[in-house]
Amino acid sequence: MTDREKIIQVFYDYEDGGLVSLDLNKILNCLDETLIGIGIGEQGFVTSKEDVRQVFTTGLKNNTDTKHSLSFEQIHVLIHEEGFANLCAKVIVRAEKENNVSISQFLQSLTLVRRGKDWKICALHASSPIVTEESVEAYPLKFAEKTLQSLKEKIGEEAYLAEEQYRQAVLADTVAFYIINFSKDVFEKCQLNGDLCAFVEPQTPYEQFICDKLPQYVASEDRAYFLETLSLASIKAAFEAEKKELSCEYRFLCPDSSVLWMVTTVRLITDVVTGDKKGIMYVKDIDAGKRRELEMIEKADRDVMTGVLNKAAFIRSVTDSLLLSTGTPAFVMLDIDNFKSINDTKGHPAGDLVLMAIADILKDIFAADGIVGRLGGDEFAVFLPGTHTQDALTARLEQVLEQVKSVKQCNKAPSNVTCSIGVTFCDDKRSIEEIYKNADDALYRAKQNGKNQITFF
Secondary structure, eight states: OOHHHHHHHHHHHHHHHHHHHHHHHHHHHHHHHSSEEEEEEGGGGEEEEHHHHHHHHHHHOOOOOOOOEEEEEEEEEOOOOTTTEEEEEEEEEEEEEEEEEEHHHHHHHHEEEEEETTTEEEEEEEEOOOOSSSHHHHHHHHHHHHHHHHHHHHHOOOOHHHHHHHHHGGGGGEEEEEEEEEEEEEEEEEEESSSSSSOOOOTTTTTHHHHHHHHHHHHHGGGHHHHHHHHHHHHHHHHHOOOEEEEEEEEOOTTTTTEEEEEEEEEEOOTTTTTTEEEEEEEEEEEHHHHHHHHHHHHBBBBTTSBBHHHHHHHHHHHHHHEEEHHHOEEEEEEEETHHHHHHHHHHHHHHHHHHHHHHHHHHHHHTTTTTEEEETEEEEEOSOOOOOHHHHHHHHHHHHHHHHHHHHHTSSBOOOOEEEEEEOTTSSHHHHHHHHHHHHHHHHHTTTTTEEEEEE
């Protein structure tokens, strides 16, 4: 294990010992012999293992009929050269009792010290884990109630209620909530926040419902992925693999014909009484964030000046397309003739205008059925999936040669801009590196043979 993995494992063991397995020895084994100090909620600051023992022993609840589980988010580890490390994370405590589920969350920060090959906790601080009545039930240690009572006393009942309203606002993007018994393949509960999702009556068959409703609610391009992720077979496989959660992002078809990005998340649980495999399903609106994410990805993949794909994105797209292509795809490389002289005599702004104009030409002619990219400098490339013949492709590329001749520099009259083009046909036995090299060789020969022409490999 790497040091980072060891540090995270100590963190997991500490949280499990205190919140799930309630194993004092497991807690103590994570602590360094000489503690700098540990802050534990309302219990304050402790400086020895004996202090920790007392806090833990007096803090236990008598809730043996409640099953606790943990999950973690946003784990960050920083290792220092002096043999110290810091870890910060969000801890989510889940409690299940008689089919009721409650959740508590808090932020945890640790300082650890290296002891030989091991790491031990020498300082710790946890933010207040409890802000609601529901969270109190989820937290397995008594001082949770003290934290809640202290919070109410400090901020007052009115401020506490405002905090609760804020929590509800955070949860407001939950469009729908379901409890499903996967062992029996039926819905048990449905709660809707608005009218986007369908209401499901208890005892409705789960698998049949999602298959029947899929065309109504999920965009066609996402349906296979949705079923693959949330089918009954996939969920049963997740239980067997001891997964805690499944999640699927997809485009949701609204009643008004608009499309929103949604995420459906299923928390997987086992009923402690019946042993049935169940799931708590949340449908959330992630449209604003997802569109920002896609926009950022799109910008990162685009050449800033010309708007076509940059080299890395182009090669990645071609590689993916080759895996799916049938027939005889074509790979085209284009280089502007004497581009350096344009920059030297007319200036770089003139050269930039030429680059943008040629990119527009390639998009106009090829974007509908191909992938257009800028490889760097004055070099562009086009990949055309499907089947293409030399005669048909030559006709389209001659349009490129002709239109390039009309490109203007600095908004002046056309000034004899030309380009050279190299082409190779692809098959599934060739790697992207070989295809790229063959097109480049063809482009080189076009240059050597007088420029302003098309050469096939």
